[in-house]
Amino acid sequence: MSVWEDVVGQEPAIETLQRAVSNSAAMTHAWLFTGPPGSGRSVAARAFAAALQCPRGGCGECRECRTALDGSHADVDVIATEGLSISVRQARDLAALAARRPSVGAWRVIIVEDADRLTEQAANALLKAIEEPTERTVWVLCAPSTEDVIITIRSRSRHVQLRTPPVEAVAALLTRRDGIDPAMAAYAARAAQSHIGLARRLARDEGARIRRHDTLKLATKITGVGQAVLAATDLAALAGEETTASSTERDAAERTRLLELLGADPSARTQPPHIRSQLNALEKEQKARATRFGRDVIDRALVDLLSLYRDALVRHAGAPVALVNEDVSELVDRLARAMSPEQLLAAMDAIGTARERIDANVPPLLALEAMMISLRLPR
Structure with missing residues (x-):
């Protein structure tokens, strides 16, 4: 057994990290892990933290390995924002945390899973802590690409690139x-x-499989502007349903727990002002989390839709490449018959543009409507 067991398809990166663990000359105080979504950036970061704490360099069995991997190690801190960004206040808290020496382990390891969500001001607040770290402190920043992290931080970090696993x-x-x-x-x-x-x-999750299939079917139904607008509404509604299902129970539990911690009565119709201010802050965080989750759901749906047009293009080219959507090959064939390679490429560009617009805070429904109009099947 090893801490690297779940870091799949990343042999070059694992080799680099193992060398740093075993050889102090190859070690540095700040690391930047990049890779496409789903490549296992945070898994690799936790495995690296465990290997640094382990007396045997990452055996995967000792207490240091187990606690580092499950997030309970006293000297391994994992920061993952559920909002749209990491604020200056959070960054200052991280800088203060980095100033502490490790209490029980060999290193204090700070993992920032969403370094691409640091605002410019927040990144600047971290800069001095990364430039001049406390002895035995290691930063591990995770982001999709180096371009997603401001240059002052990435220039002070050692880059480890992960790839899409097979x-x-x-x-x-x-x-x-x-x-x-x-x-x-x-x-x-x-x-x-x-x-x-x-x-x-x-x-x-069977529900996730059904929603994915419904998303793919939209591509063969868009024959006019009316259908395009309806398809955009359907896609936004699917995202809304999934967001509500994910957050309702969790939000209520968080509210009850906060009231209990503050010694307030959860069943009271009104709360004192200091309790209300805490509740308002919680609701603000929950709203930001729901907004991000909804955008992530829509983005996943757009990636699924993109894969269908990619498969249709593969069909046109007759390339000996496996289809992503082999289970719905009839939809792939229908799309390939209806659209030329040039039209398929234009559709893929439209989906990419919609993803960029939503990421830039364009209201999702507007971005989806513009995209769906571009995806209309030719007459």
């Missing part, structure tokens, strides 16, 4: 780690395009 490796992981049937694991890994987290969700 479908077979992701399927094998789901079978070994999660006990998923091999056939279902293979389908989920392929449909998720090797995104490990999404593959696990597809394999275990």
Whole structure:
């Protein structure tokens, strides 16, 4: 057993990190892990933290390894924002945390899972702590690419690039780690395009599989402006339903827990002013989390839609390349018959533009409507 067991398809990166663990000359105080969504950036970061704390360099069995991996180690702090950005206040708290020496472990390891969500002001607040770290403190920043992190931070960090793991490796992981049937694991890994987290969700959640199938079917129904607007509304509604289902129970539990911590009565019709201010702050955080989650749901749906047009293009080219959507090959064939290669490429560009617009805070429904109009099937 090893801490690197779940870091699949990343042999070059693992070799670099193992060398840093075993050789102080190869070690540095700040690391930047980049890779496409689903490549396992945070998994690799936790494994690296565990290997640094482990007396045997990452055995995966000792208390140091287990606690670092499950997030309970006193000297391994994992920061993952559920909002749209990491604020200056949060960054200052991180800088103060980095000034403390490790209490029980060999290193204090601070993992920032969403370094791309640092605002410019927040990144500047961290800069001095990263430039002049306390002895035995290690920063591990995770982001999709180096361009997503401001240059002053990335220039002071050692870069480790992860790649999209092979479908077979992701399927094998789901079978070994999660006990998923091999056939279902293979389908989920392929449909998720090797995104490990999404593959696990597809394999275990029938509702997610149904929503994905409904999203793919939209592509063959858009024949006019009216259908395009309806398709955009349907896609936004699907995202809204998933967001509500995910957040309602959790938000209520968080509110009850906060009231209990403050010694307030959860059943009271009104609360004192100081309690109301705490509740307002919680509701603001929950709203930001729901907004991000909704955008992530829409983005996943757009990636699924993009894969269908990609498969239709593969059909046109007759390339000996496996389809992402083999389970709905009839939809792929229908799209390939209806659209030329040039039209398919234009559709893929329209989907990419919609993703960029939503990421830039354009209201999702507006971006989806503009995209769906561009996806109309030719007469």
